Amino acid sequence: xxxxxxxxxSALRSVLSALKVYQPxxxxxxVKPLVAEPVPKQxxxxxxxxxxxxxxxxxVVSPVAATVEKSRDQTSALLDTFGRNHTYLRISLTxxxxxxxxxxxxxxxxxxxxxxxLLTKEEILYIAKLFVQEGVRKIRLTGGEPTVxxxxxxxxxxxxxxxxxxxxxxxxNAIMLTRLLVPMQRAGLDALNISLDTLKVNKYEQITRRxxxxxxxAGIDLAIQLGYKxxxxxxxxxxxxxxxxxxxxxxxxxxxxxxxxxxxxxxTGNKWQTDKMVTFKEAMDVIKNTWPDFTSLPxxxxxxxxxxxVPGYKGQVGFITSMTEHFCGTCNRLxxxxxxxxxxxxxxxxxxxxxxxxxxxxxxxxxIELISSAVKRKxxxxxxxxxxxxxxxxxxxxIGG
Numbered sequence: 001x002x003x004x005x006x007x008x009x010s011a012l013r014s015v016l017s018a019l020k021v022y023q024p025x026x027x028x029x030x031v032k033p034l035v036a037e038p039v040p041k042q043x044x045x046x047x048x049x050x051x052x053x054x055x056x057x058x059x060v061v062s063p064v065a066a067t068v069e070k071s072r073d074q075t076s077a078l079l080d081t082f083g084r085n086h087t088y089l090r091i092s093l094t095x096x097x098x099x100x101x102x103x104x105x106x107x108x109x110x111x112x113x114x115x116x117x118l119l120t121k122e123e124i125l126y127i128a129k130l131f132v133q134e135g136v137r138k139i140r141l142t143g144g145e146p147t148v149x150x151x152x153x154x155x156x157x158x159x160x161x162x163x164x165x166x167x168x169x170x171x172x173n174a175i176m177l178t179r180l181l182v183p184m185q186r187a188g189l190d191a192l193n194i195s196l197d198t199l200k201v202n203k204y205e206q207i208t209r210r211x212x213x214x215x216x217x218a219g220i221d222l223a224i225q226l227g228y229k230x231x232x233x234x235x236x237x238x239x240x241x242x243x244x245x246x247x248x249x250x251x252x253x254x255x256x257x258x259x260x261x262x263x264x265x266x267x268t269g270n271k272w273q274t275d276k277m278v279t280f281k282e283a284m285d286v287i288k289n290t291w292p293d294f295t296s297l298p299x300x301x302x303x304x305x306x307x308x309x310v311p312g313y314k315g316q317v318g319f320i321t322s323m324t325e326h327f328c329g330t331c332n333r334l335x336x337x338x339x340x341x342x343x344x345x346x347x348x349x350x351x352x353x354x355x356x357x358x359x360x361x362x363x364x365x366x367x368i369e370l371i372s373s374a375v376k377r378k379x380x381x382x383x384x385x386x387x388x389x390x391x392x393x394x395x396x397x398x399i400g401g
Contacts, residue, residue, distance in 0.1 A: 098148060333346075
């Protein structure tokens with residue numbers, strides 16, 4: 001016992017002696033200052049794979065590095081140079097579709113990307129996770145037609161497991177909705193948009209080049225029965241469906257739907273012309289002639305649609321005025337194409353391949369930097385409808401809406 005006590009005292013003295021070396025000298029300047037002995041140079045040793053794997057955890061973060069990291073955390077990678085924070089991501093699951101809508105796909109069809117060059121389910125979920133970590137709170141699955149993917153239900157279920165993600169929606173032509181909506185709802189689907197440009201069977205077959213109008217209406221009614229308020233997207237075109245504007249408004253009388261009239265937009269292959277477009281003002285004039293009390297509703301800060309309703313009707317009507325009254329200043333949307341390209345603007349033709357970056361071995365932090373750089377190059381607004389009509393851009397089916 002005594003011997004152990006002697007050892008402890010001796011060790012304490014050694015520690016105190018070592019501490020005194022670093023204290024200011026109080027005695028005479030005749031005493032030579034302590035000079036550190038040079039450390040012998042050692043040959044570098046081969047780093048083990050385990051040490052390499054653990055290196056990020058073992059590194060000591062300097063105060064400067066910590067400040068930089070803190071600053072990065074406080075500045076979202078999804079904030080552009082115009083102060084727009086992007087919280088909404090649209091992911092195209094496929095380029096394939098079971099319809100051939102004239103404004104979406106050229107009459108001769110499109111050259112589809114090889115399957116090996118499309119995003120896998122795992123890559124889709126990984127990209128979604130990165131964007132949610134950086135601040136995305138809403139994801140919409142698009143296409144092509146997203147319901148042609150056999151793993152659509154599983155993808156929805158996995159997305160709903162991402163912490164902080166508030167909403168998962170889908171844009172669909174509703175052809176397969178009566179079969180898939182119940183399992184998609186069980187998986188956690190929060191919202192759905194349904195494309196329907198006419199309430200007349202013959203016109204439907206003309207614009208889609210396929211049959212199926214009855215199945216779309218059945219899908220809309222099923223969605224309402226299951227508690228959804230589906231958004232029904234209608235692209236207005238002169239001399240095609242502009243005579244159905246009031247019919248679509250009447251469609252909201254007994255159905256809790258949000259019919260949204262979309263101005264015809266120029267994309268490669270859809271033979272866009274200004275005289276084919278029905279403007280917001282023209283549609284409003286038609287509606288006001290029948291319903292003078294057609295009333296505006298409140299809109300959210302990032303809404304693309306101007307909301308209205310006929311008093312007493314269950315549903316509502318909206319106008320997406322991309323061409324005549326753009327909403328670029330409040331845009332919070334980003335898009336991932338089915339082949340893994342990031343598009344920061346629907347109308348922009350500059351893209352960044354996240355697929356190639358992932359398959360090339362980029363780290364998570366490098367991917368986030370790549371995304372951030374693309375977002376910060378986003379322009380203040382699109383080039384305007386006349387300039388857009390002259391620009392080369394993907395057909396809508398290869399973008400994903």
